[in-house]
Amino acid sequence: MNKALVVVLLICVVIAVMLYQSGRDVATAKDTYQDEFIRMDIAPEQASAHTMKESAFTLTISHMSGEPVIGASLEVVLSMPGMFCGSFPAKVTETKPGSYVAVGIPVMRGEWQAEAHLQTDYKTRRVIYPFIVN
Template sequence: MRPLLRRTVKPMALVVAIGLALWYVYASRASALPAESSTLDGEYRITVRSPTVSPAMMEPSRFVVEITDQSGLPVQAEQLALKYWMPNMFCGMFTADIAEADASHAYLATVIPVMTGKWVLEGKITVGDREVVVRHPFEVDRHS
């Protein structure tokens, strides 16, 4: 009985160890969120960029929203609406405050997340007869 037990326990322990190692590697990759998100809708590119410091709970954070044409020249939005929420949570949907940053038609979106975790910032931009939507995931830390 003991030889049979040794022959099965060691391979099972090896399989469990490999499985845990693979889970750790893929879980850490999956949690890495992009610093910026872009969408290209034929004529226009909308880019949302996270702040250099991770957003903190109940603290204002500023995201940069840039709108350019195909050649990379800045474009002014006729309408710009930004909202943010936590996927799969019931803490509500919030509207970001928007201000034009400078003459390059970049915009600053101020968000104040109410809890830690993963969030989504969604921008709906109207330029001409087009409405372009971009979604940008970000994570909120506990630091202040």
């Protein structure tokens, strides 16, 4: 009886976590890196991600003065944290001053992350956006 109760509780917790993560509001979902010089935001361009389909992310990079960072040395990689399925580079394009779009293809279902690296003369900055692939 106790083992069955534990199993049912674990299943409920897993379902609750999955529902919580899949219910993230895309309009407000973003992650931010900020220090005394740079602010970097990353957010998805689509409501959901699917296996073997392009997923796009918008990155906005600005100096703390508000000026956009133009021609940034930026790399974005898609990967599954804690898994050994590899890292998949995304194609990054500057769409307007300080605004970049990264497009990559997640290859399987599960928990993924888009990790952006901004290289400057003296420091590498990174911001990670977790997302679920259906």
